[in-house]
Amino acid sequence: MExxxxxxxxxxxxxILKVRPYGxxxxxxxxxxxxxxxxxxxxxxxxxxSGMNANxxxxxxxxxxxxxxxYEEARNRVAKFINAGSENTIIFTRNATESINLVAYxxxxxxxxxxxxxxxxxxxxxxxxxxxxxxxxxxxxxxRYVYLNEDSRLDMASYKDxxxxxxxxxxxxxxxxxxxxxxxxxxxxEMAHKVGAKVLIDGAQSVPHMRVDVRKIGCDFFAFSGHxxxxxxxxxxxxxxxxxxxxxxxxxxxGEMIDEVYEDRATFAVPPLKFEAGTPNVxxxxxxxxxxxxxxxxxxxxxxxxxAELTQYALExxxxxxxxxxxxxxxxxxxxxxxxxxxADIHPHDVSTILDQDGIAIRSGHHCAxxxxxxxxxxxxCRASFYIYNDMDEVDVFIDSLKNVxxxxxxx
Amino acid sequence: MELNQLYSEIILEHYQNSPNKKKMDDADIEEKGHNxxxxxxxxxxxxxxxxxxxxxxxxxxxxxISQASTSMLIDLVKGKKLDEAKKLIQEFTDMLYKRDVDLxxxxxxxALSGVADFPARVKCALLPWKTxxxxxxxxxxxx
Ligand SMILES: Cc1ncc(COP(=O)(O)O)c(C=O)c1O
Numbered sequence: 313m314e315x316x317x318x319x320x321x322x323x324x325x326x327x328i329l330k331v332r333p334y335g336x337x338x339x340x341x342x343x344x345x346x347x348x349x350x351x352x353x354x355x356x357x358x359x360x361x362s363g364m365n366a367n368x369x370x371x372x373x374x375x376x377x378x379x380x381x382x383y384e385e386a387r388n389r390v391a392k393f394i395n396a397g398s399e400n401t402i403i404f405t406r407n408a409t410e411s412i413n414l415v416a417y418x419x420x421x422x423x424x425x426x427x428x429x430x431x432x433x434x435x436x437x438x439x440x441x442x443x444x445x446x447x448x449x450x451x452x453x454x455x456r457y458v459y460l461n462e463d464s465r466l467d468m469a470s471y472k473d474x475x476x477x478x479x480x481x482x483x484x485x486x487x488x489x490x491x492x493x494x495x496x497x498x499x500x501x502e503m504a505h506k507v508g509a510k511v512l513i514d515g516a517q518s519v520p521h522m523r524v525d526v527r528k529i530g531c532d533f534f535a536f537s538g539h540x541x542x543x544x545x546x547x548x549x550x551x552x553x554x555x556x557x558x559x560x561x562x563x564x565x566x567g568e569m570i571d572e573v574y575e576d577r578a579t580f581a582v583p584p585l586k587f588e589a590g591t592p593n594v595x596x597x598x599x600x601x602x603x604x605x606x607x608x609x610x611x612x613x614x615x616x617x618x619x620a621e622l623t624q625y626a627l628e629x630x631x632x633x634x635x636x637x638x639x640x641x642x643x644x645x646x647x648x649x650x651x652x653x654x655x656a657d658i659h660p661h662d663v664s665t666i667l668d669q670d671g672i673a674i675r676s677g678h679h680c681a682x683x684x685x686x687x688x689x690x691x692x693x694c695r696a697s698f699y700i701y702n703d704m705d706e707v708d709v710f711i712d713s714l715k716n717v718x719x720x721x722x723x724x
Numbered sequence: 725m726e727l728n729q730l731y732s733e734i735i736l737e738h739y740q741n742s743p744n745k746k747k748m749d750d751a752d753i754e755e756k757g758h759n760x761x762x763x764x765x766x767x768x769x770x771x772x773x774x775x776x777x778x779x780x781x782x783x784x785x786x787x788x789i790s791q792a793s794t795s796m797l798i799d800l801v802k803g804k805k806l807d808e809a810k811k812l813i814q815e816f817t818d819m820l821y822k823r824d825v826d827l828x829x830x831x832x833x834x835a836l837s838g839v840a841d842f843p844a845r846v847k848c849a850l851l852p853w854k855t856x857x858x859x860x861x862x863x864x865x866x867x
Contacts, residue, residue, distance in 0.1 A: 659787035661762055662731070665845060669727050678763050685763070691785055692763045720731045721740075721788070 317610065317618040319703035325350040325606075326701055336671030339706045344489045344517060344650050344697035345675050346539045349603070353542060356602035357595050368594055369568060369585075379594055386597035387584070393604050394515075394534070395525040396551050403550040403587040404597055408516040409439035411535035411550035412483070414563045414587065415512055416443035419533075420481065422561055423510075426452035428480040431509070433458045433466055433495075434687045435488045438680040440514045444483060453480070459687065464640050465493050472503060479509040486518035490679045490695065491640035492623070492650035494518070501530045510556075516540055520699075521619060521648055523612045526551050538596060543603035547596030550587070557583045564589040615700055619649030622698045622707060626651055629711045635718060639688055649698035652679075655717050660694040663717050670713040729838045730845075731788065738832065739788040742795035748781045757855030764790040764848060768798070768855055775805050782852070789836070789845050794852035796833040801856065810860055813853045820846050 323329045326348050331338050340348060360382065366375035368383050384399075391399040405411045420443075424430065430444050434457045448455050456474055461467045466484075482504040487494050501511045512533040518524055520541035526534045531553070538547035552560060562569055562580050566589040571579040580586045607615065624644050630636050635656040641647055655663050660676035667674055675695040678685045685692065696710065748754075748769035757766045764786030771779035780798045784791055797816075801809045816833055818825040820840050827834045839849045 661764075661787035661789070661845070661848060665730065665842060666727060668844075677761065691765075720727060721736060 316614045316621075317700055319618075319701050319706075322610070323701045325352070327351060327354070329701060333671045333673075334669060336669075337709075339670075339672040339702075339709060341696040341698065341702065341706075341710065342673045342675050343520075343699040343702075344540070344679075344695065346545070347520065347542050347699055348701065349542055349544065349599075350606050352606055353544065353599050353602045357544060357599045360595050360598045364598075365594075367591055382598050382601075383592065383594045386601035389601045389604050390549055393608075394519065394551060395527055397527060398554055400583050401551050401554055401557060403552065403584045404592055405548040405550055406546055406593070407539070407548035408514060408535045408537040409548070411533075411548050412440055412512065412514065413443045414550055415533050415535075415552075415560075416447050418563050419510075419556070419560045420444075420447045421451070424448075424451050424453050424480045427478060428453040429456055429474075429476075429478045430454070431456050431458060431471070431474055431479055431482045431484075431504075433484050434460065435466075435491060435493070435681065435684045436483070436485055437489055437514065437516070438682070439516075440483055440485060440512075441683065444481075457683070458484075460491075463642065464491050465646070466495050468496070468499070471500065475503060475507045475509070477507055479504070479507055481510050481512065483512040483514070485514040485516070486524070487515075487521070487648045487650075488640075488684075489517050489650060489697075490652050490681050490684055490693065492648045492652075493641060494522075494646040494648055496646075497529050497531065505530070517648060517650070520607075521612075522616045532556055538600040538603065541600075541603055542606060543600035544596050547593050547600050552583070560587075562586050562589070566590050568592070610700060618700060619698050620644060620647075622702055622704065623647065623649045623651065625704055626696065626698075626707045626710070629707065630714070633711075633715060636714065639690075639693060650695060651697070652693040652695045654690060654693055655714070658717060658721055660692045662721075663694050663714075666717050666720055667710070667713050670709065672710055672713055730842060732835055732838075734832055734835045735788060735792045738792035738795040742791070742798075744781050744795045744798040745783060745791075746781050747783050748779070751781075753859055755855050755859045757851050757858070759786070759790070759847060759851050762787070762790075762848065764851055766790065766794050766852055766855060768794070768852060768859070770859065775807070777801050777804055777806070777809060786851075787845075787848050789839060789848040790851050793833070793836055793849045796831070796836070797852045797856065800831050800833060806860055806863070809856065813857050816853050817850065820849055 328348050364378045366379045368380045387402050388399045391402045458471045504511045510532040513531045515536040519536040534551040539545040569586050569589040637654045639652040664676035677692050751769035752772045753770040755768045766784030769781045780802050782794045819837050822840045836849050839845050
């Protein structure tokens with residue numbers, strides 16, 4: 313069978329993958345935390361500073377025009393990438409966390425009131441929990457959580473039962489950064505809209521790995537980060553549905569986001585600039601644009617199949633090791649390339665340190681999902697997460713290393 | 725630094741079979757330590773006689789390094805004056821940051837010197853020492 317993606321070849325595009333920790337080949341399985349950057353992204357940032365840098369929108373000179381165009385082209389590319397329709401629906405932020413906070417501090421503070429309800433899932437990342445705790449605290453609203461079924465997937469029946477006219481917002485992740493589950497966001501959105509609730513999707517773990525169409529999902533807000541999709545750190549995106557865009561109040565205030573300013577008041581620019589106060593991260597936008605170009609060159613469907621293949625292979629091999637516990641669904645249906653696990657009697661940090669000596673980078677800890685850790689009744693887990701530059705040979709090395717972990721503890 | 729030094733016999737012994745790992749019901753001081761980034765948690769129990777730590781024990785959950793380090797600290801501070809314990813904390817901290825320090829006073833805890841070569845794990849080893857430091861700061865502020 314011909315391989316869909318030749319990871320070995322792809323690795324050549326990533327300078328950092330030549331780093332040799334302790335003299336070993338680097339096996340980077342921490343992609344859910346952040347991804348590595350191809351040469352083209354690094355070069356795009358370099359080119360920006362070598363040939364385009366100026367403040368955007370503000371000046372009439374040549375470079376300012378070039379920089380503004382580059383920034384707007386990036387916005388345009390993001391809009392097309394997630395099929396947002398109008399590029400005015402794309403707001404640049406620092407990361408998914410800031411995107412979610414933007415909605416919490418603006419739309420939510422205006423529209424969520426005492427007695428209202430916000431529905432979350434127990435698997436949410438802290439960045440999609442804490443902003444809503446703030447809103448609930450300040451406005452006297454109530455947080456409600458959807459839990460998981462026996463198969464570690466969202467319990468849709470209990471979600472259905474929770475929906476009522478007091479629910480003003482449903483905030484859920486598209487793909488879990490711990491369990492790898494892909495939530496049925498279209499269905500979730502449709503059900504929420506029926507009771508008049510708005511929907512925010514945290515797409516931090518979906519956009520880098522699968523085709524996402526925000527208008528097909530139908531959600532009101534969609535947040536993600538550039539650094540998890542081979543773009544630079546410090547650039548994130550918030551999509552706001554066109555119909556809502558004008559009614560969302562501004563977030564930060566200052567330069568760039570205004571229409572007219574008097575001594576005692578101001579009127580605001582039209583979106584998206586209304587939400588982008590101050591000098592933006594143009595370098596980040598330009599780098600992100602190059603990352604999207606790189607992803608499109610490979611194809612999201614190919615990326616998704618490649619990761620599915622790796623995940624299935626790794627899951628099968630890991631299940632053969634009797635001292636390894638795997639969290640998350642047993643089968644591959646609606647599952648992304650994230651595997652959380654524990655080694656019996658050994659803390660995840662120790663597992664991670666031992667694998668690290670073989671050049672294998674995994675994450676250990678609570679993955680910014682403490683409510684989920686408590687729900688699973690584990691203090692922490694190990695996590696391996698894959699991307700396009702990973703392959704089966706690396707999984708084999710990982711499995712061998714994993715089999716050896718207990719020997720260090722004189723447990724065989 | 726090799727892994728077998730990080731997970732040496734002595735460290736594993738403190739991690740897997742520590743006699744110090746038990747709750748103390750009549751403790752005078754009970755101090756919790758938590759490493760929010762990794763989720764390691766410990767509780768240190770102290771029985772005081774004036775300025776002297778008459779007895780000490782701990783409970784906790786976490787990696788081998790954090791738990792072994794706590795057990796070693798308990799061994800060291802039992803019977804010591806708070807001032808002496810404070811000096812040990814400083815010496816242990818210096819050891820982990822590779823500062824020039826005399827390790828003789830540190831007993832089994834010397835075995836953790838290799839953690840200095842694993843920067844990601846230094847905070848695991850320091851957790852109990854920082855926690856005991858908190859106790860002292862609270863005592864001093866209370867004075
Ligand atoms: C599901 C999910 N949501 C949100 C975030 C937050 O992303 P960032 O730290 O880039 O804001 C992450 C990243 O860890 C994530 O995995």
